Amino acid sequence: MKMKITCLIIDDEPLAQELIGRYVQNTPFLECVGVYSSAIEALSFMDTGKVDLLFLDIQMPELSGLEFSKNVPKETRIIFTTAFDQYALEGYKVNALDYLLKPFGYNEFYAAALRAKAWFEEQADTGSNSSDGFIFVKSEYKQLRIDLKDILYFEGLKDYIKIWIKDQPKPVLTLLSLKVLESELDPRQFMRVHRSFTVSLENIRVIERGSILMSNGVYITIADQYKGKLQEFISGKSVV
Numbered sequence: 001m002k003m004k005i006t007c008l009i010i011d012d013e014p015l016a017q018e019l020i021g022r023y024v025q026n027t028p029f030l031e032c033v034g035v036y037s038s039a040i041e042a043l044s045f046m047d048t049g050k051v052d053l054l055f056l057d058i059q060m061p062e063l064s065g066l067e068f069s070k071n072v073p074k075e076t077r078i079i080f081t082t083a084f085d086q087y088a089l090e091g092y093k094v095n096a097l098d099y100l101l102k103p104f105g106y107n108e109f110y111a112a113a114l115r116a117k118a119w120f121e122e123q124a125d126t127g128s129n130s131s132d133g134f135i136f137v138k139s140e141y142k143q144l145r146i147d148l149k150d151i152l153y154f155e156g157l158k159d160y161i162k163i164w165i166k167d168q169p170k171p172v173l174t175l176l177s178l179k180v181l182e183s184e185l186d187p188r189q190f191m192r193v194h195r196s197f198t199v200s201l202e203n204i205r206v207i208e209r210g211s212i213l214m215s216n217g218v219y220i221t222i223a224d225q226y227k228g229k230l231q232e233f234i235s236g237k238s239v240v
Contacts, residue, residue, distance in 0.1 A: 005120055009035045010042045010065070011057040011081065016102065020055050020081065023109045029117055039068035048225045050187065051076055053116050058082040073183040077119060079112050135184065137163065137174040144172060148189060152214050153199040154181060193230060194223040207234065
């Protein structure tokens with residue numbers, strides 16, 4: 001299976017950034033989409049974009065890699081890179097795929113990258129994200145089953161989400177955040193297009209002038225930071 005694993009490098013040491021960046025560049029199935037000197041800086045990317053894999057230093061000022069890792073969506077995997085071997089056990093408690101002890105060479109790096117590749121291929125083959133075709137959400141003290149094919153879009157309202165469903169005039173309201181919800185959804189079916197909206201790609205009818213027309217006739221604005229990813233989706237489906 002051919003695939004590209006997108007990754008971030010988060011390390012406060014310039015030499016380590018350069019080394020890992022070179023290793024990533026030399027690994028055909030990896031693609032670096034960002035390099036950050038602190039976990040604080042990386043937070044802005046994690047809030048707006050999705051990434052498959054983090055090469056994450058543990059010992060960093062202000063916010064440690066371990067603290068940062070607890071806020072990472074579960075579909076994003078982590079390979080810790082650190083000079084402090086006493087952190088190894090704690091690192092695995094946050095479901096790290098691997099642990100690279102500095103200084104490490106390309107052979108060690110490549111072995112860890114291969115383990116990440118195998119993990120992502122397994123997930124793709126099993127279709128683990130929302131593989132049953134439905135989700136359960138808590139609403140009005142009940143657990144409601146909702147078929148994914150019937151969902152038009154999710155609308156975020158601070159601590160709540162409105163789930164707009166085909167042929168239903170009123171949305172389902174549930175106490176949840178869009179960021180948490182996205183970790184449960186298949187990115188091949190749903191895409192974040194605005195800070196407050198995640199849409200069903202199957203139910204898009206028209207994309208024009210910075211907005212999307214959904215199948216129920218509602219227009220949703222595409223925020224600038226999400227336009228690139230949406231354009232990639234369009235290009236992959238375009239026949240002209």
